[in-house]
Amino acid sequence: MAYNLLKGKKGIIFGALDENSIAWKVAERAKKEGAEFTLTNAPIAMRMGAINKLAEATGSTIIPADATSLEDLDNLFTKSMETLGGKLDFILHSIGMSPNVRKGKEYGDLNYEWFLKTIDISGLSFHKVMQVAEKKDAMNEWGSIVALTYIAAQRTFPDYSDMAEAKSVLESIARSYGYRFAKLKKVRVNTISQSPTVTTAGKGISGFNAFLDFAERQSPLGNASAEECADYVITMFSDLTKKVTMQNLFHDGGFSSTGITNELMEKLSE
Numbered sequence: 601m602a603y604n605l606l607k608g609k610k611g612i613i614f615g616a617l618d619e620n621s622i623a624w625k626v627a628e629r630a631k632k633e634g635a636e637f638t639l640t641n642a643p644i645a646m647r648m649g650a651i652n653k654l655a656e657a658t659g660s661t662i663i664p665a666d667a668t669s670l671e672d673l674d675n676l677f678t679k680s681m682e683t684l685g686g687k688l689d690f691i692l693h694s695i696g697m698s699p700n701v702r703k704g705k706e707y708g709d710l711n712y713e714w715f716l717k718t719i720d721i722s723g724l725s726f727h728k729v730m731q732v733a734e735k736k737d738a739m740n741e742w743g744s745i746v747a748l749t750y751i752a753a754q755r756t757f758p759d760y761s762d763m764a765e766a767k768s769v770l771e772s773i774a775r776s777y778g779y780r781f782a783k784l785k786k787v788r789v790n791t792i793s794q795s796p797t798v799t800t801a802g803k804g805i806s807g808f809n810a811f812l813d814f815a816e817r818q819s820p821l822g823n824a825s826a827e828e829c830a831d832y833v834i835t836m837f838s839d840l841t842k843k844v845t846m847q848n849l850f851h852d853g854g855f856s857s858t859g860i861t862n863e864l865m866e867k868l869s870e
């Protein structure tokens with residue numbers, strides 16, 4: 601069911617890698633709600649080519665950009681505004697990668713070059729995106745910027761490793777830039793803290809299936825799917841949430857507020 605919630609709105613969607621990606625679901629849903637947008641991902645991710653299918657289905661242009669490169673981001677914003685014929689109303693930052701996690705480095709044996717890369721890709725890139733947007737005056741008033749995050753920013757989940765630090769940085773940037781963008785342009789900035797979800801980034805965390813099962817039992821409403829996350833992101837881009845800013849919004853079926861559930865107690869006493 602569509603409600604025309606994004607009719608006439610323009611934006612940029614980062615991070616659609618394949619059809620499991622949360623950004624992919626957001627793009628499909630945004631299209632149904634009447635939005636126009638450009639799609640972007642790191643040039644290296646383009647090689648898989650799946651994004652072309654999404655671009656075709658949503659009538660979008662793809663503009664490659666490494667989100668850690670200010671030059672790439674500058675080009676992305678210039679070309680997006682040209683292609684869409686005006687300034688932007690929404691941005692989705694759906695980017696995460698840790699070389700330490702990918703290469704199986706233990707938390708007590710982190711490679712610090714890679715650690716800095718994790719922070720740059722998964723945290724600082726959010727600041728870079730907003731700084732470039734501000735400098736290019738790319739946002740319309742009452743625009744909305746959302747990044748995706750995970751509860752490991754607040755609580756320890758051992759296998760999440762240095763991604764936890766990156767997510768803390770990301771969430772802090774949402775507050776700091778949220779203040780600035782509100783004063784500058786009435787633009788709101790939030791992070792959505794999503795349940796574990798079966799995607800390329802999600803599956804990179806070791807023991808992911810056991811983890812998914814644990815979260816399912818520990819969430820009174822069950823884990824939130826990628827499609828449900830997309831629904832939430834759409835409401836955050838719509839005019840129905842104009843005064844929500846500088847928040848970390850949990851979209852996790854109640855996981856973050858639950859001590860323990862009966863389901864988990866039963867499982868543990870088996």
Ligand SMILES: NC(=O)c1ccc[n+]([C@@H]2O[C@H](COP(=O)([O-])OP(=O)(O)OC[C@H]3O[C@@H](n4cnc5c(N)ncnc54)[C@H](O)[C@@H]3O)[C@@H](O)[C@H]2O)c1
Pocket residue numbers: 614615616617618620621622623641642645665666667668693694695696697721748749750793794795796797798799800801802803
């Ligand atoms: N899957 C989960 O369990 C889960 C849970 C909570 C939050 N999240 C977050 O959701 C977001 C999207 O992840 P996903 O689960 O859809 O996985 P995904 O692997 O489909 O998406 C991650 C994206 O980041 C992109 N990326 C990596 N390096 C980049 C760079 N330098 N420049 C630009 N893009 C780059 C990848 O190409 C990919 O498209 C991430 O921020 C992730 O941390 C995921």
